[in-house]
Amino acid sequence: xxxxxxxxxxxxxxxFLSRSRTIAPPTWSRWLVPPAALSVHLSIGQxxxxxxxxxxxxxxxxxxxxQSALPFQLGIVMLGLSAAFGGPLVERNGPRWAMFxxxxxxxxxxxxxxxxxxxxxxxxxxxGYGFVGGIGLGIGYISPVSTLxxxxxxxxxxxxxxxxxxxxxxxxxxxxxxxxxxxSFGTGTGGIAETFLVHGLVYAVFxxxxxxxxxxxxxGWLPKGFNPAKSAAKALVTTANVSxxxxxxxxxxxxxWVVLCFNVTAGIxxxxxxxxxxxxxxxxxxxxxxxxxxxxxxxxxxLANMTGRIVWSSTSDLIGRKNMYRVYLGVGAVLYLxxxxxxxxxxxxxxxxxxxxxxxxxxxxxxxxxxxxxxxGTFQVGAIHGRLLTAWSVAGVLGPLIVNAIADxxxxxxxxxxxxxxxxxxxxxxxxxxxxxxxxMIRPVKDKxxxxxxxxxxxxGTLATPQGGS
Amino acid sequence: MTEQTETASRTxxxxxxxxxxxxxFAYGVYELLLKLSQLFSG
Numbered sequence: 377x378x379x380x381x382x383x384x385x386x387x388x389x390x391x392f393l394s395r396s397r398t399i400a401p402p403t404w405s406r407w408l409v410p411p412a413a414l415s416v417h418l419s420i421g422q423x424x425x426x427x428x429x430x431x432x433x434x435x436x437x438x439x440x441x442x443q444s445a446l447p448f449q450l451g452i453v454m455l456g457l458s459a460a461f462g463g464p465l466v467e468r469n470g471p472r473w474a475m476f477x478x479x480x481x482x483x484x485x486x487x488x489x490x491x492x493x494x495x496x497x498x499x500x501x502x503x504g505y506g507f508v509g510g511i512g513l514g515i516g517y518i519s520p521v522s523t524l525x526x527x528x529x530x531x532x533x534x535x536x537x538x539x540x541x542x543x544x545x546x547x548x549x550x551x552x553x554x555x556x557x558x559x560s561f562g563t564g565t566g567g568i569a570e571t572f573l574v575h576g577l578v579y580a581v582f583x584x585x586x587x588x589x590x591x592x593x594x595x596g597w598l599p600k601g602f603n604p605a606k607s608a609a610k611a612l613v614t615t616a617n618v619s620x621x622x623x624x625x626x627x628x629x630x631x632x633w634v635v636l637c638f639n640v641t642a643g644i645x646x647x648x649x650x651x652x653x654x655x656x657x658x659x660x661x662x663x664x665x666x667x668x669x670x671x672x673x674x675x676x677x678x679l680a681n682m683t684g685r686i687v688w689s690s691t692s693d694l695i696g697r698k699n700m701y702r703v704y705l706g707v708g709a710v711l712y713l714x715x716x717x718x719x720x721x722x723x724x725x726x727x728x729x730x731x732x733x734x735x736x737x738x739x740x741x742x743x744x745x746x747x748x749x750x751x752x753g754t755f756q757v758g759a760i761h762g763r764l765l766t767a768w769s770v771a772g773v774l775g776p777l778i779v780n781a782i783a784d785x786x787x788x789x790x791x792x793x794x795x796x797x798x799x800x801x802x803x804x805x806x807x808x809x810x811x812x813x814x815x816x817m818i819r820p821v822k823d824k825x826x827x828x829x830x831x832x833x834x835x836x837g838t839l840a841t842p843q844g845g846s
Numbered sequence: 847m848t849e850q851t852e853t854a855s856r857t858x859x860x861x862x863x864x865x866x867x868x869x870x871f872a873y874g875v876y877e878l879l880l881k882l883s884q885l886f887s888g
Contacts (some may be wrong), residue, residue, distance in 0.1 A: 403856070404856070405856050405860060407860060408856070408859065408860060408863055410862050411863035411866060411867045412863070412869075414867040415866065415867055418867055418870060418871060542867070545871050545874055545875075548871075548874030548875060548877065548878050549870045549873060549874035551877070552873075552874070552877040553873075582866075582870075585863065585866050585867075589863060667887075668884040669884060669885050671881060671884055671885075672881055672882050672884035672885025672886070673885050674881075674884065675878050675879075675881035675882040675884075675885070676885060678878060679875075679878060724862065754878075804878055817864075826861065
């Protein structure tokens, strides 16, 4: 029997999807795990290219712009809800189960949508892509997080940076691919239904690599040359574990929630209005920006967003998570200030500052799982990450709301050019400063929130090593 | 089979897995770069 105060974790055998069937043999390479994670994240990242389907759906089914946005909006809501509430299930059942559920939901979402378009029942598209597919988004987003950090305890920022970069990359693949497919099949109900059908089937096959390939390290496994004691000696890095239930009772969780929410709000503020913003900034200058150049600027921002995810997240392994967020929030605020004061002086100034802000936006997303691991350990980090993603949902509403509402009111007041955005830029600076201060408030989690030491049991009555686990 | 041989036997799987995700990703980046060129030509 385990000693008093120790927690019992049973590794009973189960079906193909169970955690016990995914324990890696000693010769398994950890570099096989990032492609498994990427196969899921590159797929579910498709969500951000939903706008490709909007005009054809509006025309074929006689929908308004608001109606055609519903599947995406419900999908994002379901992403937040399923990541927040499905996290404990993901932790309990393991990454293969989570990736399988994500694959079934995401692919089924497209298949149900195909049926909906073919029969002109738009509610089926909302239900399929938005509700069912949205569950696939949330479960898929958090599915590889804790597994990657167990395989890469020496470089958790880089590992989750790869996966979360994949989410950004998903839209880059899907956008031209879906456009080409609609071009081939047509934009009538038949063509859209066929496009959805092919998407569902192809994504099911593509994501199955993750289901088949994902492995969890055996208890006590550590990469060669890695010394956990040395890593834990860094500020804020813990070797203890905190449950998801306890994590949300700590001030650290909520400080980090504010950090993520305001960092994302600031990034979305530019991303949402990037094309009109750059055109408005230089409308009254000698170098006006054309529509196609503005589209190129949006593409450049996407590249910065994606690159920031891997580059800054990997950098956080070297300089520490708290310092990395000081850069995102502190330097981000300075870049916003430069845009508001001298953004219209030269296109290079505007573009470079916007690139910095967007790279910090992506970096903020990708670094947060490793920050959570530092503070709360790997025990239920996926579930804690899921709950933290509610900050993303709030920021997704807050960022566009601030920028659009202020730009509209300024326009109504007869203002033009950079004046349309000055107030929003100052609000973003304020939010980044609050985020910066919130980051400064983060201290190590108190011992009272820590879980008792883990004890793994392979057979009844047998105690095993306390490392790894969960 | 030694540990080294078993690790080496994973090499084809490693290549396949990275190509599986790498090729679509490269396609996405290529399409992005095509769009990006508009910034400098437009």
